[in-house]
Amino acid sequence: MADKLKPTATQTEPAAQKEKSLARVQAVPWLIVILLIAAVAWLGWRAFLYQEEGDPVASAMLAFEKQNSLTVFSSRFEVVAESVDRRGVLGVDLLESRQAAVIPATVEYRLDLSQMDRDRFQWDDGSDTLTVILPQLKISRPNLDEGSQATFTEGAYVSRDASTDLARNNSQQAERKAALFAKNPQVLAMARNAAKEAVRQNLAIPLQVAGYEDISVNVRFDGESAAE
Incomplete structure (x- = not known):
């Protein structure tokens, strides 16, 4: 009876792959937000703080x-x-x-x-x-x-x-x-x-x-x- 309740390797692999795919999907928006924040910060520094030395x-x-x-x-x-x-x-x-x-x-x-x-x-x-x-x-x-x-x-x-x-x-x-x-x-x-x-x-x-x-x-x- 105990052997029937124990999950096999073939049963757990699809579940693990599904969790990894879901994690990737959830990470994409956060990555975009981070990139946008970095871009805005760079543009702000370039516009207001950075001074290019001229001749x-x-x-x-x-x-x-x-x-x-x-x-x-x-x-x-x-x-x-x-x-x-x-x-x-x-x-x-x-x-x-x-x-x-x-x-x-x-x-x-x-x-x-x-x-x-x-x-x-x-x-x-x-x-x-x-x-x-x-x-x-x-x-x-x-x-x-x-x-x-x-x-x-x-x-x-x-x-x-x-x-x-x-x-x-x-x-x-x-x-x-x-x-x-x-x-x-x-x-x-x-x-x-x-x-x-x-x-x-x-x-x-x-x-x-x-x-x-x-x-x-x-x-x-x-x-x-x-x-x-």
């Missing part, structure tokens, strides 16, 4: 692409000019007048960005360092604020023509002095340092967008060594 030189050039020039420094100072006017008859000076003027002047220092071609950018991939070589600064013509000048005039009698000539001579003299002062080595050094810092600031965001957050930027002018 740092191209990114740097893009920062200057739409700018023809960049004013990097402005210097305002006062210059003193003094003129003398003599007027007379038949070569004899009868009237002499003198005028001194203190005239405020402003000079701007600009970078010509139209010269910033690819040769002025050097990238060192080993140290993540971008070197930028700038053209020499251009100094604007002095802007004299003659409306704010202080004048001191001497003379027994100063005619209108004499006053006009004194003012004109002082203006010309003040412009020459202001242009000379603008080339003072100390003032030029301040303008150069301001230019270098302005370039670094202009490059910061484009380089970060390109994926270079820890990049080092070295800026120097034509003729300067790397150590300067």
Whole structure:
């Protein structure tokens, strides 16, 4: 009787195969869900977290692409000019007048960005360092604020023509002095340092967008060594 109730091997094999097939069928939807989750996660990472590093030189050039020039420094100072006017008859000076003027002047220092071609950018991939070589600064013509000048005039009698000539001579003299002062080595050094810092600031965001957050930027002018 006991032998009749014991299942044979042929009776259990179909049942086992049926259970395996059912397990495969049930696993398929879960596998699809897992693959979909993985795909969504990858797409999200790609869209919001991943940043493909581009060409740092191209990114740097893009920062200057739409700018023809960049004013990097402005210097305002006062210059003193003094003129003398003599007027007379038949070569004899009868009237002499003198005028001194203190005239405020402003000079701007600009970078010509139209010269910033690819040769002025050097990238060192080993140290993540971008070197930028700038053209020499251009100094604007002095802007004299003659409306704010202080004048001191001497003379027994100063005619209108004499006053006009004194003012004109002082203006010309003040412009020459202001242009000379603008080339003072100390003032030029301040303008150069301001230019270098302005370039670094202009490059910061484009380089970060390109994926270079820890990049080092070295800026120097034509003729300067790397150590300067």
